[in-house]
Amino acid sequence: MTVAPLPKASRRGLAQEAADLIREAIFTGHFPPGAQLREVELAASLGVSRGSVREGLALLEREGLVHSVWHRGTTVVDVTAQDVEEVYALRAALDRLAATSAQRNATADQLTELDTLVRAMAQEISGDASGTTLLALDIAFHDRIYDAANNRRLVEAWRAVRSQIYLFQLRRIALGYEHYRARVVDEHRELVTLLRADDRETLARRAEEHVDSARCSLLAGLSPSM
């Protein structure tokens, strides 16, 4: 009894859809860190069966957003300073590879797309929008670099930390993001310049330092409360 065949364009399965919805709920704070994600509850709330919810939660575990223990359910990950260190150390290594690979493989179109994103960031800053838009642009910028790297496995590894980084930064923005705002545009613009240049070693180093600067400013804003 399919009443509305139109929204069927998704074609991705209910598990993916459930994962998207739950992820969004985590980002909006509906499920705070450490909260239990009960399968029956979610199934009823989302209008799908427990099996699909279960599979969706498995996808979110791949992204590092939730953690599940045998017969003890799944909970939203708790953010400790140790977690931040781990994620950003891994991200630095991935970004380094992504940048150097993209330097070799990126097309002209992909590079101009990066320019566009940097310009959008600059415009966002002159306005007074909430930091979330800026953050979305930041993530999108790095998404493009990973795409340009042309390495499916690398993109997979990036997905495993991407959501966590988004979550960390969301929390940080809630506490004020002047520091972030001050540096984003310049740092990203420099990355594009280096991508266009021919100096592999400098690019690799700067890509790592870019992540490290993000890590430091995140820890500085979060440490007292954790």
Place this chain on the structure above:
Amino acid sequence: MTVAPLPKASRRGLAQEAADLIREAIFTGHFPPGAQLREVELAASLGVSRGSVREGLALLEREGLVHSVWHRGTTVVDVTAQDVEEVYALRAALDRLAATSAQRNATADQLTELDTLVRAMAQEISGDASGTTLLALDIAFHDRIYDAANNRRLVEAWRAVRSQIYLFQLRRIALGYEHYRARVVDEHRELVTLLRADDRETLARRAEEHVDSARCSLLAGLSPSM
């Protein structure tokens, strides 16, 4: 279907067990690259339900051993030269981070364990065992380094390539492994030495080169047949 309540000591759920069995079957060549893994078939063969098989296949997909498309089932990954490049590029980045992190965090016990593994490799070479034992030691060696790095996310990322590397090397060994045999011990011994030393930059570089040497010798042995 509870015939034997004794081996119930696993306590890891049927999905994990199913994943282990299927992984083993892939390694032994029972499921060649590109083979379809039908859920009903596996469920019947393993004596568990389709749901558990399904979950187990999802675990194997996390490891990059299988690939599944919506409503088209899951197949064993096919090994192309592109795949080798991707996996080894990613592994080089991960190994670099693992080595430098382990240099800071490794305990004396962990380092002596690495010594033991290198000695075991040397002994294995003087004997005439099949290369699989040597390969297992090789993987175990790097497992220890990742453990010593003390970064759960990094270990997760390593798991996502570990099985693929094992699969690649297995195939390579089948075609003769004199080249591999000649270098393994020396290269790993050097890594341990560098881990004990204080030179971060050299260690990082050598860790990357260690992977690159493995990549080259793998491609050299495999290229004609792929």
Place this chain on the structure above:
DNA sequence: TCATGTCCTAATGTTGACATTCGACATTGA
């Protein structure tokens, strides 16, 4: 002969019911 459209089949996607496990509370005994 080729293109096209319709079935049909074999597989996966999805679901609700059943079995198992964990944590907490109450109970019992010293």
Place this chain on the structure above:
DNA sequence: TCAATGTCGAATGTCAACATTAGGACATGA
């Protein structure tokens, strides 16, 4: 009073049946 133990509830783990889909065989037409 306290510790060990039994019971209970709620949640997850597992299962087998139902719905949906992709891909091919077949027939039809130009």
